Amino acid sequence: MRPFAYRRATDARAAVAALSEQPNAMYLGGGTNLVDLMRLGVIAPEALVDVTRVASDTVEETAGGGLLIGAGVRNSDLAAHPVVRRRYPMLAQAVLSGASGQIRNMATVGGNLLQRTRCSYFQDVSKPCNKRQPGSGCPAVEGDHRNLAIIGHSAACVATHPSDMAVALAALGTSVHVEGRHGARQVTMPGLHRLPGGEPDRDTVLDPGDLITAVELPALPFAARSRYRKVRDRASFAFAVVSVAAALDVAGGVVRDCRIAFGGLAHVPWRAELAEEALRGSPATEAEFARAADAELARARPLPENGFKVPLTRNVLVRTLTELAETP
Amino acid sequence: MTTTTPSSVGSGLDRVEGLDKVTGRARYAFEYSPRDLAYAVPVQAAVARGEIRAVDVDAVLKYPGVIAAIWYGNAPRLASDDGGELAVLQSPRVAYRGQYIGVVVAETLQDAREAAGLVRVEYAAERHDVELRADHPGLYRPEVVNPDFPADVEQGDPDAALAAAPIVVDAVYSTPAEHNNPMEPHATVAAWDGDGLTLHDSNQGASAVRDTVAALFGMPPANVRVISPHVGGGFGSKGLPHPHVVLAALAAKQVGRPVKLAVTRQQMFAVTGYRTPTIQRVRLGADAGGRLTAIVHEAFEQSSTIKEFAEQTTVPTRMMYAAPDRRTTHRLVRLDVPTPSWMRAPGETPGMFALESAMDELAIACRLDPVELRIRNEPETDPESGLPFSSRNLVACLREGARRFGWAGRDPAPGVRRRGRLLVGTGVAASTYPVYRRPSRASVRAEPDGRFTVRIAAADIGTGARTVLTQIAADALRAPVDRVRVEIGDSALPTASLAGGSMGTASWGTAVVRACEALLEELDRRGGDLPAGGVEADADTSEEIRGQRRFARHAFGAQFAEVGVDVDTGETRALRLLGVFAAGRIVNPKTARSQFVGGMTMGLSMALLEESVMDREFGDYLNHDLAQYHVAACADVRDIEALWVEEDDPHLNPMGSKGIGEIGIVGTAAAIANAVHHATGVRIRDLPIRLDKLVR
Known part of the structure; x- marks a missing residue:
């Protein structure tokens, strides 16, 4: 038996204090990823601090026209929320495209952002993995990496971030509310997750003990015309091979503004800033959409077995933008 | 003869242990x-x-x-x-x-x-060496392939016949390792x-x-x-x-x-075993009218170093189509890999993917409809043994399937049908599975309260075996099903053959019928005088099965698929699947449908999703859970239908039944791959058909 302590935190500050006292403690949200990883032996926390009653489970409209989503909001509730569906359809679609109904009923917004890669090597403790055991090596570079990164990866790690929801949040430019040892602060997405570099064991910029309490969506009226397209091998219950979250603001046939992020390509939900830049002020045509995709994907460095993700991503972005442009 | 009790065989009796299963009363080994x-x-x-x-x-x-x-x-x-x-x-x-x-x-x-x-x-x-290759120096010809077929069979001079054939298809197909996941x-x-x-x-x-x-x-x-x-x-595992x-x-x-x-x-x-990966070269020679003149099917496959398991991949080719000159071979290499074993329709499943894909390629080469090509190549007798078929209704399945599916008037041109962002196409393939029967024993007891207890060490692995044996016994006893109790799943019961090779119902059913007949005789002899402890009779079918007449006994089927391939992403989904089977008398249409549809679903899964990925560095199957090894989810199975044609075959067993547990998976992958070609113009010869093979 591998015993661990379980504690239910009453408020955010107490939760942070509890984690600070115990070096090998972790927060527990829905547990849909964490418990799996404990079973696999990938992680072995000495204590779990249950924060499901700490983090808000409500969605509130902010004075600035945005939305404040409690970190404890269940994925199912987020996807079903009428304001989310109306103003940020890409977010509702992203959440609904992930996992299964049962898992979405348990999974929380905070936990979803902090889920770990599903790279086979990371999940198999009988094999090396720099993310799980720094310095042990990355067998995926020479081994199986069909589903892994094509952009922003390092020699140390080619893992991808598995979340669908995070891709939409990165596209929207979301503010993540964090309670830490030194008080509350905000981290803007993209920017919560980090590229692997030489420290692939660190998924995010968060410090030990940091607790995500909420995510705040900006007012972004044109996000009402947005979409999440997930490409996957299996029609349901599969992680993205590639995904695109996009919002488009077109006036008089010209792109006034846009937001684009990709999933399944990188260690982070990948905000396509180069593509956005290329599009602003351009005609809303397939040719321009393709040019924007190429501008972003020029940075791709695919591995031997995942080069197909480059044309796939290009096609999906062009298609998604075209459909958005055609949406009245 | 008239009977007073209506026949239970042929009716869709609910699973007799269904309530126990859904209420948790049914206990499984671990419990x-x-x-x-x-x-x-x-x-x-x-x-x-x-x-x-x-x-x-x-x-x-x-x-x-x-x-x-x-x-x-x-x-x-x-x-x-x-x-x-x-x-x-x-x-x-x-x-x-x-x-x-x-x-x-x-x-x-x-x-x-x-x-x-x-x-x-x-x-x-x-x-370690864990990689199957068609040029591996360790390849050899096994003595026999599973279970006891010759590894190689040659008739005539296939090389000369291929050289002389006006139309030749020569292609290499491959299937990955696949794992049974009950x-x-x-x-x-x-x-x-x-x-x-x-x-x-x-x-x-x-x-x-x-x-x-x-x-x-x-x-x-x-x-x-x-x-x-x-x-x-179990699926064989x-x-x-x-x-x-x-x-x-x-x-x-x-x-x-x-x-x-x-x-x-x-x-x-x-x-716990898995299906070997295969590499298969198929060469078909035909005349201008599409009549086969040469068939060569060569399979390369693996086993572990501690057990020889040689999948019978090209064996179905021996009885499917006739040609004067034919060769079917198996080459095996022993690698440092886990030991492969039975997985639903071993041999037929990978072998018919290759053969039925090649037949589709031949139809295109001959400018013939693929249904018509198969009808033209329908043999009179078993091409290998020369024996008559006990019954062979492949053509009836093809015709009925074509009618139901709306095949008539199909434009053969590939890559030209669009439905929104989908390229749409249709495909067909034949299915087959041999009819086996093995000796078994059974007993049946007339209880003093008017009930009957049937005992046989059969196994119900979710197929409905307990239910159909109840029906078979009820009819043999001329009693209603609610007076018959069947005890199975215990080696203390009369010895029975495996739930495998689609032979459970045939093998066990024969023993149950013979035991019931013996009991009725005994009751008859006693003139209705039942002792306090009841009366029991038993049967052993060894002699009956040893003495059965020689026939080529096989079930057949035709599978039709419609697929949609996303033009942007290459994502392929099976929009529609129809299977029509000829499998003797169907004992229980409800459980039978589950077997056919389940097999076809597994075939769909094989076509589009399943692949056990060998990690070359570490030498194991890497994607060892259901999150990584994809089996079809409900969303992948959109419209799937299984039907059967009436078949009255007196040369099988007392029930007139053929096995149905495996035929449903045979041919599905080829029907889907053929439909993908029709949709896109791209011929995928290497399963599974995933988007990376289609995205442009």
Whole structure:
């Protein structure tokens, strides 16, 4: 038996204090990823601090026209929320495209952002993995990496971030509310997750003990015309091979503004800033959409077995933008 | 003759144990907990080839709750040790990564699991070879292929016939390793009582497990009892005992207590069998009218170094289509890989993917409709043996399927039909599966209360076997089904053949009918005078089956598929699947439909999703769970229909039935691959058909 302590935190500050006292403690949200990883032996926390009653489970409209989503909001509730569906359809679609109904009923917004890669090597403790055991090596570079990164990866790690929801949040430019040892602060997405570099064991910029309490969506009226397209091998219950979250603001046939992020390509939900830049002020045509995709994907460095993700991503972005442009 | 009771065979009787299953009353192997139970967790090899130099179990034995740590160095010796897959802990050699090399027994599952992780093993690792190639220097011709077919068959001069043929298709197809993933992972609870051993075990045949385990431990079969009333699927992976059964029995013997061992989903990818990957070259020669003049089908496949399992991949080609000049071969290479075994329709499933894809390519080369091509090549008699078919209704299936599917007027041009962002196409393929029957015994008792109890060591692995045997017995006894109780899943019952090879109903049903006939005779003889204890009769079908007339006995089917391929992403979904089968008399349309639809779903899954990925560096199957090894989800199965044509075949068995457990998976993948070609113009010869093979 591998015993661990379980504690239910009453408020955010107490939760942070509890984690600070115990070096090998972790927060527990829905547990849909964490418990799996404990079973696999990938992680072995000495204590779990249950924060499901700490983090808000409500969605509130902010004075600035945005939305404040409690970190404890269940994925199912987020996807079903009428304001989310109306103003940020890409977010509702992203959440609904992930996992299964049962898992979405348990999974929380905070936990979803902090889920770990599903790279086979990371999940198999009988094999090396720099993310799980720094310095042990990355067998995926020479081994199986069909589903892994094509952009922003390092020699140390080619893992991808598995979340669908995070891709939409990165596209929207979301503010993540964090309670830490030194008080509350905000981290803007993209920017919560980090590229692997030489420290692939660190998924995010968060410090030990940091607790995500909420995510705040900006007012972004044109996000009402947005979409999440997930490409996957299996029609349901599969992680993205590639995904695109996009919002488009077109006036008089010209792109006034846009937001684009990709999933399944990188260690982070990948905000396509180069593509956005290329599009602003351009005609809303397939040719321009393709040019924007190429501008972003020029940075791709695919591995031997995942080069197909480059044309796939290009096609999906062009298609998604075209459909958005055609949406009245 | 007139009967007073309406026939139950042919009616869709609900599963007799259905209520027990949905209410949780039905107990599966893992749910049995004898007194004083201990838990066993295996230790698996971390190298793919080598020798164990030393095992340090000091830390393990100090761990609280640990009862024993057993490995080659301290394991009891088995009575029979052929060095094979079941010679568990009998040698320091490691034949594949994940092989069981030890076991820790503890008071709780959690303690056993944690302690098993503390076992330190020192290996002398050797270079491993885990990659199947058609030019592998280790390829050889096995003596026979599963179960006892010749590896090679040649008729005429196929090379000359190919050289002379006006139309030739020559293509290489490949299928990946695929793993059986029944809902219920394998589990065994082993309890010794002096010289007797009782196993609660999840398997496809209690009698076979009893005999195998008894031989390994050097005891008479009567000393072993295997109890398996409910089994949550098997698909062949529970057809023969795998190493965990031996390990559980061995651990229980060593610690002198009952031991429970559950194979985890991850372990299943190493120790409970899988379908070999195949590489197949098919060459078809035809005249301008599409009549086959030459057929050459060559298969390359793998087995482990400790057991020869040679899948019969090209065997169905021998009876499907005639040509004067034919050759079918199998070449096997022994690699440092887990041991492959039976997976639903071994041989037919990968073999018919290649053959029926090649037939589609031939139809295109001949500018013939693929249904018409198959009809033109319908043989009169079995092309290999010359024997008459007991019945062969492939053409009827093709015609009925074409009619129902709306095949007529199909434009053969590939890559031209759009439905929104989907390229749409249709495909067809034939299905076949042999009709087997094996000797079995059964008994039936007329109880004093007017009920009947049928006993046979059959297995219901979710197929509905218990239900159809109830129907068969009821009709044979001319009694209503609610007066018949069937006891199965226990080796203490009359010995029966496996639930495998789609032969359960035929084999067991014959024995049940003969026992019922004997009972009726006995009752007749007694003139209705039933003693207080009831009357029992039994039957053994060995002689009947040995003496049956020689026929080529096979079931047939035709599968039609419509697919949509996303033009942007290459994502392929099966929009519509229709299977029409000719499988003798259908005993229970409800359970039969489940078998056909289940097989077709598995075929869809094989076509589009399933692949066990061999990790070349470490030598194991990497994607060893259901999150990574994709089987079809409900969303993948959109519109699937299974039908059958009436078939009255007097040369089969008393029920007139053919097996239906496996034919549903045969041909599905080819029908889908052919539809993908029709949709896109891209011929995918390498399964699964995933988007990376289609995205442009």
